[in-house]
Amino acid sequence: MKRSFFFQILVALLAIGQLQALADSPPKQPNIIFIFSDDHAYQAISAYGSKLTTTPNIDRLAKEGGLFKNALVTNSICGPSRATLLTGKYSHMNGYKRNDRTLFDTSQALLSRTLQQTGYQTAWVGKMHLNSLPAGFDYWNVLPGQGHYYNPDFISMPHDTTRYKGYVSDLITQFSIDFLEKRDTEKPFFMIVGHKATHREWLPDLQDLGSFDQVKIPVPDNFYDDYKGRNSAAHQDMTLDKTMRLKEDLKVDIDYKSWIYNRFDPEQKKIFKAYYDGVSEDFHSKNLSGKALIEWKYQRYMNDYLSTAKSLDRNIGKLLDYLDESGLAQNTIVIYASDQGFYLGEHGWFDKRFIYEESLKTPFLIRYPGVVKPGSQYDQMMLNIDWAPSMIEMAGGKIPDGMQGKSFVPLLRPQSAAKTPWRKEAYYHYYEYPQPHRVHPHFGLRTNRYKIAYFYKGGDSWELYDLQKDPSEMKNIYGQKGTEKLTADLKAKLKKLMQEYKDTEALEILATAKP
Incomplete structure (x- = not known):
């Protein structure tokens, strides 16, 4: 009788130990979703302390997961950043240095192909922008080139091009959820959700037009930078003053025959035109010059940029809600990042490229159930060459020898972070x-x-x-x-x-x- 009693206690203790072990370590092959936006500045994300706007859905990832305060890129420009995501290598090693007509070399070791070999079903939805069709993906439905904000074309497998009615961020979310609903449920999945937002010309969803009209956005402290002692900063052509275009960028006196605006149906055009006709009237009525004109342009730029980011954030929320409602959230890693940072008037600029902080740093947030403690923040310098090897380790795969990045997974756990040697320079x-x-x-x-x-x-x-x-x-x-x-x-x-x-x-x- 006593032996039986002690045997039962032993079995119970073993069971508790097994449950604790499961609680301490996540499943070997979690699902992974990598949400990848375009030109989204960390200064426009409230989880990073932005005073310009609120991004409640991106902030969810920070509250329920972690945020890297020093996520850096190795070449601050769109296509090369995507090539680095896929290869875990610097631009000079993966062959994609510039946004030009270079064809991305899909024969090299890729994150997507490695995850396929690790047992994952893989997908890319939305913007890819690499002059090559996706490789190593079981499913894809991507924008050709930069894509359009309204009524965009998508190229789907095998090579079918279809135009869809709607706003690009909404459609990318819809197609991402479509993949999740039709996927092979016997396999874990890896999906890149490539958003066009917030790329120039900063076109919000129609429902978000004018979201910041009543907000007076102050110019940054160094908005009127004179570039003293910085020859290359003085040489550039990316200022709001001289480079930003009234018609194309700020939508004053829009040419509706241009490729940017010629896709509206009558109802969409009516809504869009009514708003921007008002913007044009405001501009002409004020007859601005000098600093007053520059600051009017800044206000318009920020209004459209932040409104486009609002449309993006809402769609991230839709995807997160779907994961909750479908029961996928507990075994799905969700990462949010941008291809690089962006200038929101700092130094008088828009765009990226320079090694200065606003374009060097990119947002990077990760929700990793069972691993990342909610509300975590990481100070270490993490590079975008680290993204691919990290996700491969999360998936339980073997990191290809040619990848130059390091897995940051040990940094996510306090007990291993202190023991993990990490870079001091980037x-x-x-x-x-x-x-x-x-x-x-x-x-x-x-x-x-x-x-x-x-x-x-x-x-x-x-x-x-x-x-x-x-x-x-x-x-x-x-x-x-x-x-x-x-x-x-x-x-x-x-x-x-x-x-x-x-x-x-x-x-x-x-x-x-x-x-």
């Missing part, structure tokens, strides 16, 4: 010049406190910033007395990373760079 290299924004190509290094960069092909100059004293990167201290040792140390680390990442082109430029 390497960056941007190439596209002179079109479309005349930003000199450059490479550089960022540490927790300092940043050094060299601009070439006409830039031919160094820049050095103390991010602790000068977080807005307004004072180039390169060459100042007292920075000699710091500069030598940062240059040595820069060269070491070029060698580690096999950037031979950069090493050649560095060897002949101006002192």
Whole structure:
């Protein structure tokens, strides 16, 4: 009798131990959804402390999961960032350096193909923008090129192009849910949801037009940057003052025959036209010039940008709600990221490209049930080359030898984060010049406190910033007395990373760079 009683206790204890083990470690193959927006600035996300707007659905991921405060890109431009997502490699290694007509090489080791080999059903829905059709995906339905905001075309398997009525973010969400409902439920799934928003020309869903009309948005403190001591910053062509176009970007006196606006049906056009006719009337009635004109343009830019982000955030909420309602949420990792950061008037700019913080940093949030404690924040410098190897580890797969990134999964658990060696410096290299924004190509290094960069092909100059004293990167201290040792140390680390990442082109430029 006693033996039976103790045997029952032992069985119970073993069962409790097994349950605890299951609670401490998630299933070996969770589903993974990677929501990938375009040009969405962390400054426009309330989870990152934005005072400009609220993003309640993106914020859900921060509240129910974690947020990386120093997620950085390795080349701040759209197509190359997508190539890095798929390959886990720098642009010079994956072959996709610029937004041009380069065909993305799909024969190299890819995140999607590796996950297929790990037993996953894979899908890409929405914007891809790599001049190649998806590879390593069991299902895809993608926008051709940049795609359109209203009544867009989609290319689906095998190569069928179809035009759909509606707003692009709504359609991408609908097609993503369609895949989830029709998928093979015997397999875990991996899906990239590629949003067009918030890419130029910043066109909101019709229901969101004018969402910020009653909000006076103050210009950033460095909006009227004079670019003193920064030759390449002065050379660029991406200012709200001189570069932003009244007709195409700010929708003053719209040409409805243009490719941007010629897709409306009569009812859509009526709503859109009524709103932007009002914008045009406001512009002409004020007869603005000088700073008043520049700040009017800024207000209009921010109104459309933030309204487009509002449309995006609502659709992220729709997808999260579906996961809850379908019972998928508990075994699905959800990641939200943008292809890079974006300028919201800082330095007087829009767009990206520069190594400066607003375009170097990108939002990155992850909800990972059973692993990421709700409300977590991570300070470590994580790069977009890390995304692919991390998701492969989450899936229980083998990371291909050629991937240059590191899995950040150990950082997600407090008990392993403290024991995990992690990078102290991040390497960056941007190439596209002179079109479309005349930003000199450059490479550089960022540490927790300092940043050094060299601009070439006409830039031919160094820049050095103390991010602790000068977080807005307004004072180039390169060459100042007292920075000699710091500069030598940062240059040595820069060269070491070029060698580690096999950037031979950069090493050649560095060897002949101006002192």
